Amino acid sequence: MTVGRATFVAIIGAGALLGSAPVSHARTRDFWVAAVRVTWNAVPNQRDAILGTAHDPGETVMPTTVYQRYTSHWRRRLRNTPPAGGNSDGIPGPLLRARQGDRLRVHFKNLDPIQPHSMHFHGVSYRPDSDGSYVPGVSGRDGNVRPGQTYTYALTAGTGSVGVWPYHDHSPSMHASIEGGMYGMLSILGRHEPWPDREFVVVLAPMGYFQTIDGRAFVGNTPVFRSRVGQRVQWDVLGMGSEHHTFHVHGHRWRARDGTPLDTQTVGPAESFRIRWREDAPGTWLYHCHVEQHMAAGMIGTYVVSR
Numbered sequence: 001m002t003v004g005r006a007t008f009v010a011i012i013g014a015g016a017l018l019g020s021a022p023v024s025h026a027r028t029r030d031f032w033v034a035a036v037r038v039t040w041n042a043v044p045n046q047r048d049a050i051l052g053t054a055h056d057p058g059e060t061v062m063p064t065t066v067y068q069r070y071t072s073h074w075r076r077r078l079r080n081t082p083p084a085g086g087n088s089d090g091i092p093g094p095l096l097r098a099r100q101g102d103r104l105r106v107h108f109k110n111l112d113p114i115q116p117h118s119m120h121f122h123g124v125s126y127r128p129d130s131d132g133s134y135v136p137g138v139s140g141r142d143g144n145v146r147p148g149q150t151y152t153y154a155l156t157a158g159t160g161s162v163g164v165w166p167y168h169d170h171s172p173s174m175h176a177s178i179e180g181g182m183y184g185m186l187s188i189l190g191r192h193e194p195w196p197d198r199e200f201v202v203v204l205a206p207m208g209y210f211q212t213i214d215g216r217a218f219v220g221n222t223p224v225f226r227s228r229v230g231q232r233v234q235w236d237v238l239g240m241g242s243e244h245h246t247f248h249v250h251g252h253r254w255r256a257r258d259g260t261p262l263d264t265q266t267v268g269p270a271e272s273f274r275i276r277w278r279e280d281a282p283g284t285w286l287y288h289c290h291v292e293q294h295m296a297a298g299m300i301g302t303y304v305v306s307r
């Protein structure tokens with residue numbers, strides 16, 4: 001007990017030295033994540049229900065590696081996102097939630113038997129040995145976690161960390177890994193911000209023949225997000241890949257930083273934003289990327305609001 005307490009004090013001291021936010025109620029949050037091989041189907045029902053076209057499993061099923069959330073010391077697999085946060089699991093990786101002033105320790109294990117992997121985080125502070133990117137001749141194990149190995153990334157959420165941010169593989173295998181879904185999001189709340197009642201993670205990214213939301217394409221396969229009237233809803237939106245997307249939700253508007261009402265917002269590669277509202281519009285609504293070719297290639301889903 002005494003040792004744990006001493007460690008905690010030392011960690012707070014380090015945070016203060018790094019110039020991060022007020023740390024009086026700061027916590028250290030541990031996350032356990034592994035890279036695991038899976039067989040992923042981007043279109044599990046094999047169809048585009050809007051156009052009425054069929055897609056062959058030869059196009060939709062692929063072996064890939066994903067980030068998976070675990071209990072401590074990788075004993076047991078857990079869901080990556082809260083149950084109401086969508087029906088997809090494995091892509092994106094675990095939603096890592098913290099508060100401004102917190103320290104995060106992300107314990108990563110590479111269970112992929114073939115490729116090296118890593119975790120590189122946006123939006124938070126860290127020393128170079130927690131950057132998680134491979135720099136030939138310079139970087140250490142953090143950027144090149146080989147099969148069977150582990151690495152712990154030490155991160156600090158400072159005043160400039162409030163918001164939502166991507167993380168992704170930045171090892172030598174990053175290009176194939178990102179195309180295959182090795183990305184996820186950090187969600188950092190301000191010191192006194194309430195947790196939303198519903199938090200939806202939306203990653204817009206290409207995968208094989210498709211343009212996907214959380215690794216799935218077409219209504220009936222993409223996440224069905226659910227909320228109730230009166231709930232505080234938060235959407236965490238991220239673009240990955242090489243294209244820009246325009247995120248649109250039917251029947252709702254939100255405000256840009258300058259107060260302008262929006263119902264469509266552009267997100268480029270590795271850009272991210274959060275959208276919040278108090279839900280007041282019951283019904284079944286579409287959400288989608290409004291780049292027409294992306295929508296036609298699967299980047300569309302439904303959002304169900306009950307009374």
Ligand SMILES: [Cu+2]
Pocket residue numbers: 204211244245246289290291294295299
């Ligand atoms: Cu798009």
